[in-house]
Amino acid sequence: MRIFFFISFMIVSLLCTAHEEGNFVAKDLRETMKPGDKAALLLVHFGTTYADTRAVTIDAINEKTRTAFPELELREAYTSRIIIRRLKAQGIEKLTPLDAMLRLRSEGYTHLIVQSTNIIDGMEMESLRRDVASVQGFFKEIRMGTPLLYSVEDAERVVNIMGKRLCASSTAKTAFVLVGHGSYTPSTSIYSQIDYMLKSNGFVNLHVGTIEGYPTYETVLARLKSSRVKHVTLVPFMFVAGDHAQNDIATDWKEELEKAGYKVDVRMEGMGEIPEIQNIFIEHIRFSLGHRFIDIMEKKARYAADKD
Numbered sequence: 001m002r003i004f005f006f007i008s009f010m011i012v013s014l015l016c017t018a019h020e021e022g023n024f025v026a027k028d029l030r031e032t033m034k035p036g037d038k039a040a041l042l043l044v045h046f047g048t049t050y051a052d053t054r055a056v057t058i059d060a061i062n063e064k065t066r067t068a069f070p071e072l073e074l075r076e077a078y079t080s081r082i083i084i085r086r087l088k089a090q091g092i093e094k095l096t097p098l099d100a101m102l103r104l105r106s107e108g109y110t111h112l113i114v115q116s117t118n119i120i121d122g123m124e125m126e127s128l129r130r131d132v133a134s135v136q137g138f139f140k141e142i143r144m145g146t147p148l149l150y151s152v153e154d155a156e157r158v159v160n161i162m163g164k165r166l167c168a169s170s171t172a173k174t175a176f177v178l179v180g181h182g183s184y185t186p187s188t189s190i191y192s193q194i195d196y197m198l199k200s201n202g203f204v205n206l207h208v209g210t211i212e213g214y215p216t217y218e219t220v221l222a223r224l225k226s227s228r229v230k231h232v233t234l235v236p237f238m239f240v241a242g243d244h245a246q247n248d249i250a251t252d253w254k255e256e257l258e259k260a261g262y263k264v265d266v267r268m269e270g271m272g273e274i275p276e277i278q279n280i281f282i283e284h285i286r287f288s289l290g291h292r293f294i295d296i297m298e299k300k301a302r303y304a305a306d307k308d
Contacts, residue, residue, distance in 0.1 A: 022151075024291040029111055030071075032141060039111040040073040040104050041065065041285065044097050044128055046118070047078030048242035049086050057240045057272030061117065061281060068282050069289075073109065075100055079124055098131045105138045115145035115285050117239045117272060120190050122183040143292065145284040148239075148271075149190050154280065155197055161276045163203035166235065166267075175229040176206045176267075177220055179249045180237035182213020191215060191237075205229070208237065211248045221260060232257055233265045241270040 033039065043065060045058050058076070066074045077100035078084050084094045095103065097114070104112060114132055118124050125147055132142055149155055166176045182188050192215060195208035205227070209220035224232060234253055236245040250266045257264045271277045 023293055023295075024287075025294055026290060027292040029113070029141065029143060029289050029292075033111055037110040037140065038073070038108055039071070039113070040075060040109045041069055041113045041115065042097065042100055042104070043074065043076045044114060044116040044118075045076065045078055046124060046239070047080045047083035047087075047094060048240045049083055049090075050240070050242045050246070053241045053245075053270050053273075057270045058117070061272055061278050064278055065115075065282060065285065069285065072113065073104075075104060077101075079127065096131075097128055098134065101131070101135045101142075102138075105135065110140045112139050112142045113145065113285060113288050114142060115281065115288065116147055117281060118147040119180065119237065119239060119271070120149050120183065120187045121147050122185055122187040126185075143288045145281075145288040148277065148280060149194070150284075155190070155193055157280060158277070159194060159197045159201055159203070161274065162235075163198055163201060163206060165274065166206060166233075167203055173229055174205060174231045174233060175224055175227060176233050176235055177224075177253075178206065178208045178235050178237035179253060180208065180210045180213070181244060182210025184213065188213030194237075209253075211244060217253060217256065221257075224257075224260075224262070230261070230263060231265075232262045233267055235267045236270060239270055239272040241268045241273075245270070 029039065043062055048054050048058070062074065062076055076094070077097040078087075078094040079097060081096070084096065087094055101112065101114075114128070116125060116128055118128075129144065132144055136142055146154075149158060162178065178194070180191050182191065188210065191208050191210050191213060195206075195215060198204075198206045198208070207215075207220050207223050209215050209217060234249050234257075236249055238244060245266075245268060250268065254264045254266055
């Protein structure tokens with residue numbers, strides 16, 4: 001079994017060498033563990049109250065991750081306090097990331113990998129980093145995985161996955177609009193990057209819009225008008241097809257586009273349902289197991305040492 005994990009680690013390390021030129025250095029977490037130490041993996045989701053999409057997204061990736069990393073104790077947490085409260089009323093307990101980490105520490109876990117299923121490195125990731133920083137001293141080591149869209153390589157893979165998945169059943173008269181949540185932070189720029197890369201890769205009938213960021217609904221509408229298509233399919237660019245997908249996409253955006261004269265369908269599928277997308281998160285976890293994040297001050301110290 002150890003030989004299998006070592007071979008897997010070496011393969012992933014070769015695939016992830018580009019990251020080592022950025023903010024990561026190769027260092028296997030398991031090599032730092034001593035007898036008596038225990039390692040856990042905390043999967044952090046925004047969450048959803050919709051049981052159907054939860055089963056095929058959150059529950060699915062939880063199970064897939066448990067199978068991929070049998071040597072790690074798997075736990076989950078939700079970041080949305082509203083969803084946690086609503087599920088509690090239904091008799092379903094979901095912990096916040098902070099509560100989940102404190103529970104793991106109370107159970108004797110010393111090493112921790114924290115992996116979010118966020119799409120972008122936005123506000124939710126910032127909040128999660130603060131929670132992790134607050135309990136850093138309680139563990140021997142904590143490592144955080146990156147969201148779905150972190151590197152250029154991540155973006156290229158997602159563009160290829162979504163482009164081929166949607167265009168396989170499309171015609172020249174059909175446009176697909178990937179609708180993300182968006183953010184008021186600079187991280188919202190990743191949506192424009194995805195839109196640009198889709199078109200650069202030949203997926204000219206795929207557009208990206210956001211509910212609370214940029215590109216806006218008006219941006220997408222202008223693109224649709226210039227393409228002269230009449231049939232639009234809206235697709236959630238979100239991990240789950242939950243409240244935002246039902247209300248903002250399947251209701252608000254759909255109704256507005258229909259008023260503008262388009263025939264509109266909604267592909268009610270969360271990105272977390274797609275096996276290839278799930279695999280990217282799995283690979284991010286493997287990368288975290290084999291690599292340690294270094295902050296800017298450590299990098300500067302290394303630069304200074306190299307010059308000396």
